[in-house]
Amino acid sequence: MxxxxxxxxxxxxxxxxxxxxxxxxxxxxxxxxxxxxxxxxxxxxxxxxxxxxxxxxxxxxxxxxxxxxxxxxxxxxxxxxxxxxxxxxxxxxxxxxxxxxxxxxxxxxxxxxxxxxxxERTGGQISIPGDRPKGVYTAGLAQKHLNIDGYLVGKRVYILGSGDIGLIMARRMTLEGAKVLGVSELMPYSNGLNRNIVQCLKDFDIPLRLHNTVTKIIGKPNLTAIEISDVDDNLRPIKGTEQIIECDTLLLSVGxxxxxxxxxxxxxxxxxxxxxxxxxxxxxxxxxxxxxxxxxxxxxxxxxxxxxxxxxxxxxxxxxxxxxxxKVVKKVVEVTESNNVGYVLPNIIKVSDSTDSVEFSFRVRKPMKRGEIIIRDGDKVVKSIKAMDLLPSEMKKVTLKTNDFESYNHLFVEVKEL
Amino acid sequence: MDREFTCIVCPKGCHITAHDDGTITGYTCLRGLNYVKQELVDPRRTLTSTVRVNGGQLRVCPVKSQDTLPKDRVFDVVAEIDKTSINAPVHIGDVVIENVLGLGVNIIACKNIDVK
Incomplete structure (x- = not known):
């Protein structure tokens, strides 16, 4: 030992x-x-x-x-x-x-x-129908092969998911000679940072298809094509919108x-x-x-x-x-996410004599142009600040400074859309 | 016609418009304004890539352009980097290609790599 x-x-x-x-x-x-x-x-x-x-x-x-x-x-x-x-x-x-x-x-x-x-979430975890050929990678694995091991995993590439790693890999593989045919994103908005949509996709005329997903993987033993489809508001594929794309590589950037x-x-x-x-x-x-x-x-x-x-x-x-x-804990205050907030940390505040400031990290559940970030104790608002351009892809932080933590029972963090 | 830009200077990604009359709106900092001014006359990008390493603990070393490059020359610079190899040991900041293609920008190493 x-x-x-x-x-x-x-x-x-x-x-x-x-x-x-x-x-x-x-x-x-x-x-x-x-x-x-x-x-x-x-x-x-x-x-x-x-x-x-x-x-x-x-x-x-x-x-x-x-x-x-x-x-x-x-x-x-x-x-x-x-x-x-x-x-x-x-x-x-x-x-x-x-x-x-x-x-x-x-x-x-x-x-x-x-x-x-x-x-990284893998193909298995999102269970795409079809074959299970070689040529399907998580974006991060393809990134490791290219940037550390020194080889490109494919030449005709499609990307599922608009997370930042997928976008970064679209640019990187394009620069190294691959043809990136497009990116499909299930949600109606991108999960990547705006700057990456611009400098990784738009700069190279790579199409971004929102509300679209890969519905079939085709090829044995190597990937030869994928089928993509538009999805409805319930994120279910719409019949008749299928499109076949010939490719040798599918990158998954799905979380x-x-x-x-x-x-x-x-x-x-x-x-x-x-x-x-x-x-x-x-x-x-x-x-x-x-x-x-x-x-x-x-x-x-x-x-x-x-x-x-x-x-x-x-x-x-x-x-x-x-x-x-x-330190002696005088009280434990719970913290919970509420309206329009996907999660908030910390989950609890252990109040001691020296507790005078707590920083909360959270993500919103949907994009909002303007919003009001509210921290409330039960129904009583203890802090509120206005914020612009709130996106699920951007973690937000808000700090609560007070010597009053002991008076709180249960804090909620929420965002009101303005 | 007005031109729309998404600023790439920082992760905020402001939407900026360059109007026909020459005015620029939508930026929230000076760097954003300068980005669009530059983008209108001479779009430039920082390039990152990898270069082959001989005798090192790793096969390739990450590199970057020390300053921004003209956007339409980026592929040419990648081709130059692909033709190049360097010898270990490598230190961050080592010049891998000096004044690449006469563009006035060096390609430099971004990682320390020891000899194998």
Whole structure:
């Protein structure tokens, strides 16, 4: 058995930021576990630019953004164990690992930060009818093959789903000589950022079909064509609108979900159904005492800058717990999403003497040109602010500063369309 | 005819209109205004790609144009990058191609890659 004050699971943007922050807040016994040989996580394959505008006030590529944090991490001599897979996290904060260096080992921690990121939804999970040929990839896998392994997965490409990774790959594969034939999006609006619709699709005259989906996959053993169809308001395919598109590659960019099996199966942690991430308090501590969660494993983000900031918060609060112990909780206030809000975090506020500010992260359920973000305690409005251009693809944040948290019973976060 | 733009400078993606009479509306910051002014006369884009690496721990290294390139020359620059290979070790900021195609812009490395 190995003993460390803080164990961080995952060496991507959330884990690196958490490690640096925990160190800067006084913890010296830190071990970061990473399954791959390299630190940086998914940023390593996100070679496009646009990262860091909030965090560093400049536009960086993914690998450059990762390098900034890796440099900070290494400057502090924090211990990282690469090529290490976590097998089980126990409720008493023992972490069973399998690593290329140590083999099977158990680490006893005083606090653990979950920073494992998210997975892509796959074809199986959306069950498209038809054949099961070679040539169907998740967008992120095709991205890894191109940007890290150095090869293009196909020449005639269709993309299902307008998430940002799909859009980024449309441009990237086009630039590398593939013909991207189009993008279908089930919803009547795009799930990607506007700027990516423009610079990844419009710049290359790649059609975006809204309210449209892939209804059949054709080809044995290799993909030869797909069938696409328009959908009605209930998102069901409309007969007679079918169109056959000949292609050798189908990329799926149909959503991401947090990877929490280690947390739920081993430590019996509680999940929040709306995010598939942990149920957390304002310190990002989960239902398992001493276990914190940050980044895409908590909820899927659209900007890495916010992942880093969340990692920093988790690192700081884990450090506080390790060094100063637990604060007396005077009251627990529940937080719930309400009208037009898909989810809100944190799920609960543990009110102590020093609770004077809570930052809420949320997503709206539908695009709204103008809206009013409202935080209410029961029916009583405690804060409201107007906002423009609210989109489901953009996570929003609102901070409530008050010394009155103890007077609240149940907070709701909602958006009124104006 | 009025021309519609979606700003690509930041994730906000403002809708900006360039009117026939020369006025520009819809921008919410100066960078957005400048983006559309530039887009009207000489559209430019930052390019990111990968270049082959010899003897490194990884087969390819991510690269970017140090500044924006004329939009209609982007494919030509990709072809230049595809013709190029570099030797490990690679450091962030290393110049991979100097003044690519005489456009006055360098292609630089975006990742540190050690020798195998």
């Amino acid at each position: 190995i003993y460390r004050d803080l164990v961080i699971i995952g060496g991507g943007s959330a884990g690196l930021a958490a490690a640096v922050s925990a160190y800067d807040n006084g913890v010296r016994s830190i071990l970061l576990l990473e399954k791959s040989p390299e630190l940086g996580g998914i940023l390593n394959q996100c070679i496009h630019n646009g990262f860091g505008l909030h965090r560093f006030k400049e536009e960086l590529t993914g690998p450059e953004y990762a390098a900034r944090y890796i440099k900070e991490f290494k400057a502090r001599n924090i211990e990282a164990m690469n090529e290490t897979q976590v097998l089980k996290l126990h409720e008493d904060l023992k972490v069973d690992v399998m690593s290329s260096k140590l083999g099977l080992e158990t680490i006893q921690a005083k606090a653990v930060i979950l920073a494992m990121g998210c997975n 991401l979900y947090p990877i929490n099996t280690v947390f739920t199966e081993g430590a019996h942690g509680k999940l929040y159904a709306k995010t598939k991430g942990a149920f957390v308090d304002q310190n990002l501590e989960t239902s398992v005492p001493g276990v914190f969660s940050a980044g895409n494993v908590l909820h899927v983000h659209d900007l890495v800058d916010f992942v880093s900031m969340e990692g920093e918060i988790a690192g700081k609060n884990a450090a506080n717990l390790i060094l100063n112990g637990r």
